[in-house]
Amino acid sequence: MKILLAACNAKYIHSNLAVYNLKAYAKAYQEHVFLREYTINQQRDDIMRDIYKSGADVVCFSCYIWNISFVKELLQDLAGIMPNTAFWTGGPEVSFDAEAFLTENPHVTGVMVGEGEETFLELVKYYVEKHCSKDDKKQADMSGNKGTYDTWHTEPHPGMEHIRGIVYRDQNGIHHNGCRETLDLSTVPFAYENLEDFSNRIIYYESSRGCPFSCSYCLSSVDKKLRFRSLELVKKELQFFIDHRVPQVKFVDRTFNCKHGHAMAIWQYITDHDNGVTNFHFEVSADLLREEELALMETMRPGLIQLEIGVQSTNPRTIRAIRRTMNLEKLSSIVARIHSFGNIHQHLDLIAGLPYEDYDSFRHSFNDVYAMRPQQLQLGFLKVLKGSYMMETAKEYGIIYKAREPYEVLCTNWLSYGEVLKLKMVESMVEVYYNSGQFQNTLFYLEPFFPDAFGFYEALGTFYEKKGYGEISHARMRRYEILLEFLEEYPQISREDAADKMIYDLYLRENLKSRPSFASLQKPWEKQIWEYRRLHHIPKTAHIEVFRNGQAVLFDYTRRDPLMRNACAENVEL
Secondary structure, rough: OOOOEEEEOOOOOOHHHHHHHHHHHHHHHHEEEEEEEEEEOOOOOHHHHHHHOOOOOOEEEEOOOOOHHHHHHHHHHHHHHHOEEEEEOHHHHHHOOOOHHHHHHHOEEEEEEEOOOHHHHHHHHHHHOOOHHHHHHHHHHHHOOOHHHHHHHHOOOOOOHHHEEEEEOOEEEEEEOOOOOOOOOOHHOOOOOOOHHHHHOEEOOOEEEEEOOOOOOOOOHHOOOOOOOOOOHHHHHHHHHHHHHOOOOEEEOOOOOHOHHHHHHHHHHHOOOOOOOOOEEEEEOHHOOOOHHHHHHHHOOOOOOOEEEEEEEEOOOHHHHHOOOOHHHHHHHHHHHHHOOOOOEEEEEEOOOOOOOOOHHHHEEEEEEHHOOEEEEOOOOOOOOOOOOHHHHHHOOOOOOOOOOOOOOOOOOOOHHHHHHHHHHHHHHHHHHHHHOOHHHHHHHHHOOOOOHHHHHHHHHHHHHHOOOOOOOOOOHHHHHHHHHHHOOOOOOOOOHHHHHHHHHHHHHOOOOOOOOOOOOOHHHHHHHHHHHHHHHHOOOOOEOOOOOOOOEEEEEEEOOOOOOOEEEEEEEE
């Protein structure tokens, strides 16, 4: 009996912690269970060939909004070429409407609903010990009784009715065996004993499961049973990552710092055992951070941790409607405090399309968060997920969203589709010009010429749309040239000063092989630059630029900012 756990990730760099946990939990049957990871960018034929050649008797797919259509199409084709294989699914995209999913997909045997470790273990036991083995099937084939896909999926399944946490079909219809009690997280074995498969990939790690909050758009709010993994186990497993010098570990805990003692112990441990390489990513509620935690953060190596902070909106009525609790003044103060440390990358999130948030309100939310100057500002759009409270209230709020995944908002009682499209332009400009970190000084120079930060990105997005630039993939240098072209519409802005800021930003990132067309001439300064290099033993890898105001700057690429990876830049006298 061969049972395949199949994951279809969004990108190669990602890994699927869920299937690794399932495999680890079913260790007693490890000779029967194997795992394969694919991406939705692969050719389906290649994945089908791999699964077919695996000879799996049972195939289990992990389903999310980013892969469900891809998986459905795979399942339909696989059922035709593997008629004697049972197909199972699990994950948030099928857990909340399992009966409907099975009705719409008659080639699927069943769905594992909710938390999967114990359910998968019992299902493996069922197939290995109580169902036909591969040898039995071979013997049946030899006798001429090959069986059919239909009988495999609709025949009685004696014993399956005792497995909680599954919805399955047989000849009598579709059966829901009820939900399973939540799991003690400390009983899940460590999933990463072998790191060879994770070279150049992100490691995901879980020290808690569930969430104490009730955000209406989030599935973590559905299960209120928050559980924590034993700190003794967590420390042991973190040391494994540290010893193996893993580049990045992303904690998937929904609100990592909701339990002060747990968070503090982990942060203290990784600080005390820092290997100088590994970065740890945490999703936190900033306004819950205490003085003790902040004091420890200030001592951390630059780049040891990075924080993702969900603000979502600064409209008080919106915050109440989505059932969040947030002290904006405290959050802003703490973000500024962490920013002053100069050692921690902060990623702040906003969500467009929430109740009571119209275009002007979102503009205000954007400006509030932008003023906090995070290293990254993610402007996302509401996704109305199956099983969420937001789905229940969508009609009340006039929320129209895409019929297919990712179920993204199209319009609301407060936001038209046209306004959503305008926000999409702003999102694109923020991603290119702010989140890339490649225009930092240029943006500081340009923003004061516009009514507010939002107005700058709005105007730039409108320019891109007018010129048809949004439909083209541009090289980095072309982005600078487009920005200069955009500034032709604003005669009050000095293009020369803007160009100097762009040159500064460009050389912060790298020692350019060829000078941009908008750079000032350096020939008048060649002798002084050469003499300064000789006297101060400046290596060829460094760059000296003299700007139009006569200021000379040395860009040293051997010393870089650990957060933004910018070169060390210092003024020099030639």
